[in-house]
Amino acid sequence: MNKEKLSQLRERGYDFDIANILERGFRMFLAQPLLSFSYTLLIISLQLLFALYLREVTFLYALLLAPPLFSGFYFVANKISMGQPVVYPDFFKGFSVAWAVISIWLIGQILTALGFFAFIIPGIYLAVAYSFSVLMAIFGGFDFWTALEESRKLITVRWWKFFAFSLILVVINLIGLxxxxxxxxxxxxxxxxxxxxxxxxxxxxxxxE
Known part of the structure; x- marks a missing residue:
């Protein structure tokens, strides 16, 4: 991914239709419903296992397992988007970029937490602005800090709309509970x-390119 082209994208500006994005996200799920459903059950089961029986080392799950596990959805999304066949092991490809993903989650969470601690608004800003950081690392090949910064700069262009998008995603998962x-x-x-x-x-x- 070219940082100069990202800069041009920011200068040019952009917009997006939240309803359309959500509808297409659901259609993508329907492209691989059984694999997506079963993989998510695996993640939830692991979370429950650590929460109920391995509380002392739950932080290890949150730090070392959760980031690459959740990143697997992006690899599968990419294959679905490209019209390529998906197999269950594709969901575990997040471990192929584990170091970058773990670094992004760790540093991103620390900076966001510091933002909340110092003043709530900076924390909210960073929580939204880092939404693309893992994707920047996976598909842009950036190191963790560049991925965080490129995500922040791109999302800042339309931060309020991204905030609304993120809020809707949170509500969707709350309904899922x-x-x-x-x-x-x-x-x-x-x-x-x-x-x-x-x-x-x-x-x-x-x-x-």
Whole structure:
């Protein structure tokens, strides 16, 4: 991914239709419903395992396993978007970029937490602005700090709309918690797929090379 082209994209500006992105995210889920559902169940099961029986080392799951596990949705989204066949191991490709993804999640969370601690607004700003950082690392090949910064700068152009988009994703997953979290295996992949679709839409010209 070319930083100069990203800069041009920011200068040119952009817009997006939230409803359209969400609808396409759900359609992407429907392209691989069984694999997406079962993989999300695996993630939820691991979270419950650590929460109930391995509380002392839950931080290890949050630090070392959760980032690459959730990043797997992006690899699958990319294959679906390109019309390529998807197999279950594709969801685990997040481990192929584990160092970059873990670094982004760790540093991003620390900076966001510091923003909340210093003053709530900077924390909210960074939480939204870093939404593309993992995607920047995976598909742009950036190191963790460059990925965080390029995500922040790109999203800042339309931060309020991204804030609305992020808020809707949170609400969707809160709905997924009811009743008893039965819908989470649907809502979680849909939110990741929607995020990927938005990223792909905005950076399509940058990816062209």
């Amino acid at each position: 009811l009743p008893l979290g039965f819908l989470l295996p649907v809502t979680i992949p849909v939110t990741f797929y929607a995020t990927y679709i938005l990223f792909e839409d905005l950076t399509r010209d940058v990816f062209a």
